[in-house]
Each structure stands twice: as structure tokens, then as C-alpha cells.
Amino acid sequence: MPILNLNNFLAALGNTPDYGRLFARAEHLAQVQKHLLNAVPFQLRNQCTVGQYTADGLLVIYAGNGTTATRLRHLAPSIRQKMNNAGVKVENIRFSIQPQLHSLESGNVREITRSLSQTAIEHLDKLSDSLPAGSPLQSSLAALLANSRRK
Structure with missing residues (x-):
């Protein structure tokens, strides 16, 4: 399906009562993700994503590995402040490790070939x-x- 037809289909689907809330939620999470990426250092941007965001200010961030989660934990006060300044209410930040998060996107994976002498x-x-x-x-x-x- 060409991208133009897909966009038209998704726009029409988003206007239906059954999918309207789902699409609105997805769009809201995309906005929160955009603000998160602006709040974290450049080196960590491709290693984390918004997992959940609730109206009471809970932000769950998925990290690709434990090292990234630890770095983000240290940056949590700064992330909270930057997101609040951007208009996204964040009271509490939790981190969850999702190892497969970026494994498919990783371009530096090399295949090891072993051979017998x-x-x-x-x-x-x-x-x-x-x-x-x-x-x-x-x-x-x-x-x-x-x-x-x-x-």
C-alpha cells in the first residue's frame, strides 16, 4: 500500500469512535517521546524510549541495557526538570530494561564466522x-x- 494511501487510511481510522482514543494516546506518547529525546544527552537518545506516561505524572522509560538505565537514573532530576519546563508534567520517573529494544536497529552488529583449521x-x-x-x-x-x- 503506498504511503499516501496508508496515511489517508490511518487518518480515516483515527476519526472513528473505536480507534479515536487509541490514536490520540499514541500521538500523545509520541509528543512525550519527543520531549524525552530533547531532555536526554545525544549519546543516549537512540537507547531509550517512553514506555508509559500517566496523567498523574508517572513516566516509565525503557532503556536498552542496564548501563543506559543507570546513566538515565543519574540524570532523572534533570530529565524531570526539562520535561516539566517543556509542559509535560513529570512527578516520578521509573526505568525498565528492555534488552531487545534496539537490537533490530543496531547497525554495528557483526556476524562472527569461525572456521576449522x-x-x-x-x-x-x-x-x-x-x-x-x-x-x-x-x-x-x-x-x-x-x-x-x-x-
Whole structure:
């Protein structure tokens, strides 16, 4: 579906009584998220997100790991002050660690490829030949060796 059609569909859906409150809540959370990102240091912006915000001033911030959560905890008074100055009432801030939060967005994940040396392949081949035919270990070694030879 082209983006223009999707935007029109979402706008029409947002005007229906069933989804109006949901869309209003999502838009409000997006605004709170914008203010949160302005309140935290640049280095932490891609490692945290608003998890929950209530009218009584509770802000739950999801952090990607414990280190980020600890840094944000130290910055909590500053975050609270900046958000209150921006017009977002924040009385209490809680932190929750969500490890999978940015794992899909992380561009610096590298795949580690390991390979067996030629000597290791020869020794495993000898071991495989010495095992009884059809044994589970022999099948596993055969698969490992086949995979190693493809590389």
C-alpha cells in the first residue's frame, strides 16, 4: 500500500469512535517521546524510549541495557526538570530494561564466522571414520565437516 494511501487510511481510522482514543494516546506518547529525546544527552537518545506516561505524572522509560538505565537514573532530576519546563508534567520517573529494544536497529552488529583449521578437519575426519556407522556423534561430525568444507 503506498504511503499516501496508508496515511489517508490511518487518518480515516483515527476519526472513528473505536480507534479515536487509541490514536490520540499514541500521538500523545509520541509528543512525550519527543520531549524525552530533547531532555536526554545525544549519546543516549537512540537507547531509550517512553514506555508509559500517566496523567498523574508517572513516566516509565525503557532503556536498552542496564548501563543506559543507570546513566538515565543519574540524570532523572534533570530529565524531570526539562520535561516539566517543556509542559509535560513529570512527578516520578521509573526505568525498565528492555534488552531487545534496539537490537533490530543496531547497525554495528557483526556476524562472527569461525572456521576449522585444515589440521582440525583432518583429525575430525579420522575420528568420524573410527566411529560406528550411523552413530549420532558420527552424523554430527559429518555435518560439521561438510559445513567446514563449504567455506
